[in-house]
Amino acid sequence: xxxxxxxxxxxxxxxxxxxxxxxxxxxxxxxxxxxxxxxxxxxxxxxxxxxxxxxxxxxxxxxxxxxxxxxxxxxxxxxxxxxxxxxxxxxxxxxxxxxxxxxxxxxxxxxxxxxxxxxxxxxxxxxxxxxxxxxxxxxxxxxxxxxxxxxxxxxxxxxxxxxxxxxxxxxxxxxxxxxxxxxxxxxxxxxxxxxxxxxxxxxxxxxxxxxxxxxxxxxxxxxxxxxxxxxxxxxxxxxxxxxxxxxxxxxxxxxxxxxxxxxxxxxxxxxxxxxxxxxxxxxxxxxxxxxxxxxxxxxxxxxxxxxxxxxxxxxxxxxxxxxxxxxxxxxxxxxx
Amino acid sequence: xxxxxxxxxxxxxxxxxxxxxxxxxxxxxxxxxxxxxxxxxxxxxxxxxxxxxxxxxxxxxxxxxxxxxxxxxxxxxxxxxxxxxxxxxxxxxxxxxxxxxxxxxxxxxxxxxxxxxxxxxxxxxxxxxxxxxxxxxxxxxxxxxxxxxxxxxxxxxxxxxxxxxxxxxxxxxxxxxxxxxxxxxxxxxxxxxxxxxxxxxxxxxxxxxxxxxxxxxxxxxxxxxxxxxxxxxxxxxxxxxxxxxxxxxxxxxxxxxxxxxxxxxxxxxxxxxxxxxxxxxxxxxxxxxxxxxxxxxxxxxxxxxxxxxxxxxxxxxxxxxxxxxxxxxxxxxxxxxxxxxxxxxxxxxxxxxxxxxxxxxxxxxxxxxxxxxxxxxxxxxxxxxxxxxxxxxxxxxxxxxxxxxxxxxxxxxxxxxxxxxxxxxxxxxxxxxxxxxxxxxxx
Numbered sequence: 001x002x003x004x005x006x007x008x009x010x011x012x013x014x015x016x017x018x019x020x021x022x023x024x025x026x027x028x029x030x031x032x033x034x035x036x037x038x039x040x041x042x043x044x045x046x047x048x049x050x051x052x053x054x055x056x057x058x059x060x061x062x063x064x065x066x067x068x069x070x071x072x073x074x075x076x077x078x079x080x081x082x083x084x085x086x087x088x089x090x091x092x093x094x095x096x097x098x099x100x101x102x103x104x105x106x107x108x109x110x111x112x113x114x115x116x117x118x119x120x121x122x123x124x125x126x127x128x129x130x131x132x133x134x135x136x137x138x139x140x141x142x143x144x145x146x147x148x149x150x151x152x153x154x155x156x157x158x159x160x161x162x163x164x165x166x167x168x169x170x171x172x173x174x175x176x177x178x179x180x181x182x183x184x185x186x187x188x189x190x191x192x193x194x195x196x197x198x199x200x201x202x203x204x205x206x207x208x209x210x211x212x213x214x215x216x217x218x219x220x221x222x223x224x225x226x227x228x229x230x231x232x233x234x235x236x237x238x239x240x241x242x243x244x245x246x247x248x249x250x251x252x253x254x255x256x257x258x259x260x261x262x263x264x265x266x267x268x269x270x271x272x273x274x275x276x277x278x279x280x281x282x283x284x285x286x287x288x289x290x291x292x293x294x295x296x297x298x299x300x301x302x303x304x305x306x307x308x309x310x311x312x313x314x315x316x317x318x319x320x321x322x323x324x325x326x327x328x329x330x331x332x333x334x335x336x
Numbered sequence: 337x338x339x340x341x342x343x344x345x346x347x348x349x350x351x352x353x354x355x356x357x358x359x360x361x362x363x364x365x366x367x368x369x370x371x372x373x374x375x376x377x378x379x380x381x382x383x384x385x386x387x388x389x390x391x392x393x394x395x396x397x398x399x400x401x402x403x404x405x406x407x408x409x410x411x412x413x414x415x416x417x418x419x420x421x422x423x424x425x426x427x428x429x430x431x432x433x434x435x436x437x438x439x440x441x442x443x444x445x446x447x448x449x450x451x452x453x454x455x456x457x458x459x460x461x462x463x464x465x466x467x468x469x470x471x472x473x474x475x476x477x478x479x480x481x482x483x484x485x486x487x488x489x490x491x492x493x494x495x496x497x498x499x500x501x502x503x504x505x506x507x508x509x510x511x512x513x514x515x516x517x518x519x520x521x522x523x524x525x526x527x528x529x530x531x532x533x534x535x536x537x538x539x540x541x542x543x544x545x546x547x548x549x550x551x552x553x554x555x556x557x558x559x560x561x562x563x564x565x566x567x568x569x570x571x572x573x574x575x576x577x578x579x580x581x582x583x584x585x586x587x588x589x590x591x592x593x594x595x596x597x598x599x600x601x602x603x604x605x606x607x608x609x610x611x612x613x614x615x616x617x618x619x620x621x622x623x624x625x626x627x628x629x630x631x632x633x634x635x636x637x638x639x640x641x642x643x644x645x646x647x648x649x650x651x652x653x654x655x656x657x658x659x660x661x662x663x664x665x666x667x668x669x670x671x672x673x674x675x676x677x678x679x680x681x682x683x684x685x686x687x688x689x690x691x692x693x694x695x696x697x698x699x700x701x702x703x704x705x706x707x708x709x710x711x712x713x714x715x716x717x718x719x720x721x722x723x724x725x726x727x728x729x730x731x732x733x734x735x736x737x738x739x740x741x742x743x744x745x746x747x748x749x750x751x752x753x754x755x756x757x758x759x760x761x762x763x764x765x766x767x768x769x770x771x772x773x774x775x776x777x778x779x
Binding site: 005006007009010011012014015017018019021022073076078116117118119129223230272276277278279319321325326327328329330331 | 343344348426429448470505554577580582587588589590592594638660663664668669670672673674675689695696697698699702703704705706707708709711712714715716717718719721722739742747748749750752753755756760761764
């Protein structure tokens, strides 16, 4: 025999699935939402995304190459996904240097300090976003009004800005205005579904985000457990509140389509590294996120609570994994 | 909806290249070494001496103890020596070396192809015949059949399951056997039913073999109590526990036997060997072996005498291709890589698979991204991502609690892992260590 043969344990074939392919799949699923935000916010959406992705990848490279001195694995696509998700959680007129700080926190503090991909307990993009929200509350909560594809990034910085529908709601309720009156000024549900409102660039287009969800479910990148349990919990919880007191509470659909619930439920909470492994654990995780979001929105100081809710539940993931196990084969003896 | 097992499973490309190849006879080799340890249990004791003239079908090694099996000579000729030889698992073990001369069979063996359906033996007689004929599970586990048929006290079996799933990619030996020897297999099943004293038998076949399903269904009129169950093509459908779950909706308990849920499983190849032993008085000396691979010149299904060197089979299939990277005994999911092609085929060898260099190379290991895919494909509901680090860190008590011993080593986790982590390698290590601890506890 001319060549040497390999001797190794089974299995001798591999599915061909790779981290790369999974991350690329997530990026494809994010494309529809990206297109919508470009259509609504113009060049700003492109600029923010590019700065965020480039700086996330660059920080990962620099840290791996010069600080940790390990193998550089920026090609696995995970830093890119973090970059896009971070950008989607930012207003499209955010100054470039704030974005870079956000990327540094996401990659440097939330991801690499814990040992890089697979080891971070908290979702890196959300850690970055929350850091910016607390450090730069003014810039992070004034959103440009959607004004079409030709809106340039620079003029946006000084341009017209408006509050999100959720902020309007919170402020209105605080002043004692009935919800029904507030709703007259708020965008219609259809506008919300199509993204015609103020908000972070990636969270506004419910329809586009759902398209991404369907894609990821078909390609088996994620399972239904986390997004569905979050959405159902929110619908039930806000539905209950709405039935009890429609004067003080918005309807479930309004809650679902505003703020980052869909972006969070579909793309942020389903992050592999920071979510539970077993289906039952995923459902507990999802229900927890749903409850926390509404508690923060209705009773908390912030108008929006998706980031905090997901980060809090991230902290419970090791505990959930420890006690919620997949259903073992042969656990119950059935004799039929 | 087709029946299937409910938890986990994967869909590797089937690559059943040889499903249309009829069974061909392989030319006899010249020098052979018949291993005396090719079944699960205690190795057999050689009963022939150096220089002895032997015939095909003659007993050459006797089962030693309860869980062991007789071995008969597949060849006629002269015993050269009894010595250590490397077997297909890579270990040096005792073997009977024979120089093949002619092809003289014992007169007691009926070599005619006439089908014989009737039999009047008592269950005890049947079990004794199978024990004498050295029949073992031919699906790969090689558990002695007469032991399996002796149902432990206090357990009642009511269903015989015949395994024709053949869920391993590439392999077609069971498929072609069902097509060519359908009636013999069903007769074998009827014999096994009588030996087990059961009234019901189900043959489970994956529905990627519709011709075999149709063929066996057309033969059923002559057989009472036997039915054919088409199954979804999903790996590992042919795993004993998965097959019972799919067909009977019963779950074999952790650490238990199929008999615990009233079932016993035999492979179609074993059913055929049972037929030959009972109706033709022929011990287990040959079997169907699929020799296959993407770049192999002539992939085939051969009727191979046990003990034939792997190299002879590869030659008959057109020789080893240039780009050979790995040679596997068995299928790509659970087969064993062989280091040396001079090793002999054994009772459990269902196939010889030649893998190209490109496919043989393992991918670079990347960090676990905790996607949970390994756990979602595990047919036993285990968590490979957790078992691997526990085994690496030698945390054996926790490994046992996480039910590492339930692992059947189907390889679905390693097959699926996007980070190409060697999950099963370390789980095997953990299993062997935990197994040692459990055994020492019993003493």
